[in-house]
Amino acid sequence: MKSLAFASIDELKKSLSNNEISREELLQFYIDRFDKFNKQLNVAIEIFDKDSILSRTNSLSLKAEGVLAGIPGILKDNISQKDRGLTCASKILEGFVSPYDATVSKRLMAEGALLIGRSNMDEFAMGASNEFSAYGKAYNPWNVDCVPGGSSGGSVASVAAGLVPWALGSETGGSVRLPAAFCGIVGLKPTYGLISRYGLVAYASSLDQIGIATRSVKDNALVLSVLAGKDKADSTSLPVHKQDYTKLLDGKLPEGLTIGVLENMLNAEGMDPEVKNLVALAIKELEKLGAKIKFIKIPAIDYGAAVYFVLSRAEAASNLARFDGVRYGYRHKDAKTLDEMYKWTRHDGFGDEVRNRIFIGNYVLSAGHASDFYSNAKKAQRLMRAQIADAFNDVDLFLAPTQAAPAFKVGTFADNHLQMDLMDYFTCFANIAGVPGLALPCGFTKNNLPVGFQLIGPHLSEELLFQVGHAYEQVTPWHTMHPEMFDK
Amino acid sequence: MKITREEVMKISEMSKLEIKESEVSGLIDHLQAVLTYAERVCQIGEDADEPSGKNVNIMRDDTACACDAGPLLEQAPEEDDDFFIVPKIL
Numbered sequence: 190m191k192s193l194a195f196a197s198i199d200e201l202k203k204s205l206s207n208n209e210i211s212r213e214e215l216l217q218f219y220i221d222r223f224d225k226f227n228k229q230l231n232v233a234i235e236i237f238d239k240d241s242i243l244s245r246t247n248s249l250s251l252k253a254e255g256v257l258a259g260i261p262g263i264l265k266d267n268i269s270q271k272d273r274g275l276t277c278a279s280k281i282l283e284g285f286v287s288p289y290d291a292t293v294s295k296r297l298m299a300e301g302a303l304l305i306g307r308s309n310m311d312e313f314a315m316g317a318s319n320e321f322s323a324y325g326k327a328y329n330p331w332n333v334d335c336v337p338g339g340s341s342g343g344s345v346a347s348v349a350a351g352l353v354p355w356a357l358g359s360e361t362g363g364s365v366r367l368p369a370a371f372c373g374i375v376g377l378k379p380t381y382g383l384i385s386r387y388g389l390v391a392y393a394s395s396l397d398q399i400g401i402a403t404r405s406v407k408d409n410a411l412v413l414s415v416l417a418g419k420d421k422a423d424s425t426s427l428p429v430h431k432q433d434y435t436k437l438l439d440g441k442l443p444e445g446l447t448i449g450v451l452e453n454m455l456n457a458e459g460m461d462p463e464v465k466n467l468v469a470l471a472i473k474e475l476e477k478l479g480a481k482i483k484f485i486k487i488p489a490i491d492y493g494a495a496v497y498f499v500l501s502r503a504e505a506a507s508n509l510a511r512f513d514g515v516r517y518g519y520r521h522k523d524a525k526t527l528d529e530m531y532k533w534t535r536h537d538g539f540g541d542e543v544r545n546r547i548f549i550g551n552y553v554l555s556a557g558h559a560s561d562f563y564s565n566a567k568k569a570q571r572l573m574r575a576q577i578a579d580a581f582n583d584v585d586l587f588l589a590p591t592q593a594a595p596a597f598k599v600g601t602f603a604d605n606h607l608q609m610d611l612m613d614y615f616t617c618f619a620n621i622a623g624v625p626g627l628a629l630p631c632g633f634t635k636n637n638l639p640v641g642f643q644l645i646g647p648h649l650s651e652e653l654l655f656q657v658g659h660a661y662e663q664v665t666p667w668h669t670m671h672p673e674m675f676d677k
Numbered sequence: 678m679k680i681t682r683e684e685v686m687k688i689s690e691m692s693k694l695e696i697k698e699s700e701v702s703g704l705i706d707h708l709q710a711v712l713t714y715a716e717r718v719c720q721i722g723e724d725a726d727e728p729s730g731k732n733v734n735i736m737r738d739d740t741a742c743a744c745d746a747g748p749l750l751e752q753a754p755e756e757d758d759d760f761f762i763v764p765k766i767l
Binding site: 284285286288421424425489492494495496498499506510513514515516517518519520524525526527528529530531532533535536539544545547548549551552553555561562564565566567568569571572606607610611 | 684691692697707714719723735752754763
């Protein structure tokens with residue numbers, strides 16, 4: 190077997206069942222990797238102690254041999270794990286301990302998964318670089334001078350550096366797919382409602398979904414098989430039965446598959462020529478595998494970033510009203526009146542980016558502006574959904590770049606957050622339409638930074654996305670490549 | 678897109694979010710940049726003749742269940758028996 194650090198979930202399960210390694214030793218192996226590399230990457234906010242990890246899963250595990258039995262993974266620090274800290278990488282949740290488990294945490298442990306820790310992220314999942322964390326920036330394992338992407342940067346970079354085989358993140362506008370592209374791994378944003386969000390701290394509830402980061406499509410499909418399905422604790426979860434998402438992974442494309450390449454995105458202004466070239470090569474590979482390629486334009490998606498800015502900030506302003514210093518977390522010590530307590534607590538507890546987004550959100554919802562911004566953004570959302578649904582009458586899947594450029598140096602956009610926020614353009618249309626997206630690596634720039642593309646399908650087409658992604662992996666080497674300095 | 682100081686102060690009050698004097702001009706610049714970009718939704722929204730989607734509420738019956746307030750109150754910055762303590766209101 191190759192190095193454990195970059196082994197697939199199947200390989201790890203085999204080693205466990207052949208008694209080549211015990212569950213405890215495997216867990217210790219990954220804990221040691223975090224000990225060794227977390228100082229450099231800052232991808233984990235906390236790694237739990239070994240005994241508590243094992244006893245949590247053992248006490249909840251319903252089956253002796255689950256789908257993820259003995260396989261460690263890390264959860265973004267906005268997903269509740271009972272009796273563990275939960276900070277959303279914000280000072281305002283300092284000291285908060287989650288009183289219950291998210292549905293995903295329960296489902297993972299019921300299948301034997303070992304929840305090893307809490308990963309770093311942009312505060313309240315607001316950012317594209319993982320530079321906005323109260324626990325410090327996270328770094329890209331391919332080049333530690335660069336960002337890993339955000340907001341699920343800690344989760345994704347942990348998987349890319351071989352510190353864990355899988356991780357959960359969350360997506361509101363691309364927060365799993367973008368870092369997956371920056372770090373050269375596979376990232377899934379499922380259909381809205383496929384995975385329960387019970388226990389996920391809300392950012393923008395009409396867009397939020399929990400997503401999955403892995404190094405291969407098959408690993409991703411395995412984790413989704415554990416998580417997907419109706420949950421009565423989340424009224425937005427869809428009436429979907431549990432299923433095995435790996436069963437169509439035979440390395441072939443379905444007969445007569447038509448892929449629509451989104452020309453608006455491939456030819457977007459500011460598209461890096463190296464990225465464009467590598468995505469074009471991925472299209473050729475899929476064509477060789479038998480896919481019919483069509484170039485299509487969906488005009489309304491060019492408004493996606495603007496729609497996303499308005500809707501996400503508006504919902505965030507409402508959702509984050511609950512952080513007020515009364516019931517949990519941080520409270521300003523010097524406040525003498527209730528009003529001071531609210532205002533000073535929220536000023537000092539939230540970071541700049543979160544405060545900015547609350548201001549924008551309440552501005553676009555306020556009297557006199559709501560009709561211009563919020564109502565029109567909702568109308569534009571419906572138009573986007575209609576055009577996207579219409580395009581799926583002609584093609585089975587869309588293909589687009591996940592990013593305009595490779596991972597950038599830390600601090601590049603320190604004075605221009607808008608420019609960074611515009612990266613959402615490539616990913617947020619899937620969240621706005623509620624459809625699933627799978628980000629896949631497709632090569633490296635001459636500076637050895639990963640580049641990716643994404644497949645977007647109609648509602649509940651995850652199985653098809655995995656099938657196509659897996660077939661692509663069988664003829665390309667990108668998912669087997671790992672950052673050298675962590676390959677030991 | 679022009680944002681005034683008065684508007685920023687009004688939003689600060691509505692959001693119960695302090696803004697320091699030194700932060701006002703930077704915030705105005707940021708709001709103007711983002712909202713100027715976001716204004717394009719008005720253009721497409723006005724052109725769009727999309728029927729509004731009907732939202733459906735998914736309801737369930739309420740069921741009473743015993744709840745130990747202890748672990749929740751323990752998380753409070755200040756509490757006493759069954760209450761959260763906040764600065765004096767009146």
